[in-house]
Amino acid sequence: MSTVDNPTIWEISDSDTEIEEDPGDLQLEDRSNTIPAKNALPPPPSYDYELPCPPKKRRSKEEIEADKEKVRLRKEAREKIRAVKEQEKQEKKKETQRRKEAAQHINNLKPENYLKCLTLCIDPALLQQQGSDILLETLSSNELQYSIKKQSFPNSITWTRDLTQLAEDVEATDVEDQLVQVLGPSEFLDMVISVKKVIDNEEEEPVLDYSTVKKVTVLVTESQTNSRKRGHASGDTIQSKYGGKDLDVEEVLVYLQLYKNTSVVFLEGWQDVTDHVCAVTKALSKRPFKLLTEQAELPFCVDGSWASGARVEKDGTGLKQVWTRQIQQLNRVSQVVASCVTAAYPSPQLLLQAYEALSSEEDKKKLLADLMVKGEGKDRRVGPEISTRIYRCLTTHNPELVLD
CATH class of the missing domain: 1.10.150.670 (Crossover junction endonuclease EME1, DNA-binding domain)
Incomplete structure (x- = not known):
């Protein structure tokens, strides 16, 4: 049987046996005597000095120059891209402006718009003839522009077009290739006599030389009905003038048509003359747009569903x-x-x-x-x-x- 020598006697006071119901209300007055928890971490140590930074590596002169070259190349590349974009922007702007001008030009060439650019130039001597007021009244009613000024050929009408209305940067007028001359029977017979002498080599050139005009139309008014149907003046009148025949008039008409590009039209009065002048004016207004629409990029292509052509790829397909x-x-x-x-x-x-x-x-x-x-x-x-x-x-x- 073992015995315990000098046993230690522990005394427990009443205060040690008290158990607080709410541990959260426990306040420790003396923290120095507080026993740390079992799993609590100690506070981090404090240092009174800073950690030394690694020394910076000094770059060589070649490395500095290489970095500068890279920066310069990147800057040049950005400038180049910016310049290309700016050029594309300008080209696109120019293309848009070109298309706008082309569309405006086509619109100006339409007959209803081109008619506003035409001006009829009437010789003052023509207005002295009886019945010429019909021409001016008709031109005014149709809103056609006209001016009265002396012409190179007496009793004639020419046409000019104002290029300012067709192009804003052009300030000029151009003369059309048409000329209409109104003659009476006696004036026409004088012309026939003059041309007949040229044909017979009796004179060098007739009194009226139309070589400076591309297309001339002579309107003979107050001609007889039967003569108008045959296309020449009265044979009795011609014989009374110079003893000629109807065959001579036919010869003169053929000569004027072939060598002078001059057509002779026989009309009854000023109403027919007015109708002819208005018809020529409308024909001149339609000609530019008609010529434009008749232009073809590939005139040798035949009509058909494939007239637009075949597509050819970059690799040659097609x-x-x-x-x-x-x-x-x-x-x-x-x-x-x-x-x-x-x-x-x-x-x-x-x-x-x-x-x-x-x-x-x-x-x-x-x-x-x-x-x-x-x-x-x-x-x-x-x-x-x-x-x-x-x-x-x-x-x-x-x-x-x-x-x-």
Whole structure:
């Protein structure tokens, strides 16, 4: 049996046995005597000195120059991109302005707008004739511009166009190539006598020389009905003037038409003259727009659903289709025949080399004649006619040559 020597006796006071119901209300007055918790971390140590920074590496002069060069290159690249964008912007702006001006120009050439640019220039002597007031009243009612000033030819009417209304940067007027001269029977007969003497080599030039005008129309008023139907003045009047015949008048009219580009029209009175002048004015107003619409970029293309052409890609796709359609433009060459030729010779250069390999002209013309064209029914040959036309089209140096 073991014994315990000097046992220690612990005394527990009443205050030690008290248990607080709310541990959160416990306040420690003396923190120095407080026992730290089991898992509590000690506070971080404090240092009175700073950690030394690693020393900076000094760059060499070459590295500094290389960095400057990189900065300069990047700046130049940015400037270049900025310049390209600015150039594209300016080109786009110019293209927009060009299209706007082209659209405005086309709009100005329309008959209803171009008519406002035309001005009729009337010789004052013409207004002294009886019935000429019909002309001025009609021009005013149709809102046609006219001016009264002396002309190079007496009793004539010319047309001028104001270029300022067609283009803002142009301040000038141009003269149209038309001239209308109104003559009475006696004046016309004087002209006939003068021209007849020129034809008979009795004089060098007639009194009225129209060589400075491109197109002249002489309006003869107050002519007899039967004479107007035949297109010349009265034979009795001509005979009374110089003893001539109706055949002489016909000769004069033909001479004026062929050598002077002058037409003679016989009218009854000023109403017919006014109608003719208004018709010429309207024709002049329609001519610019008509000429513009008749212009074609590819006038040799035939009409059809594919008249717009074939698309050719950057890799060359579509060239064979263009080659086929080029042959198909010839008269009486169908798409099947053209495809047969291009299948045998996929490019014009190959066909030209085949022509050069032949010695005689006859063999070259018949090179494509025996090619078989496969149709829905019976197969047939290309034939010597089409073969000859294709050969002429590709080898001739004469632009006026008729292929058929």
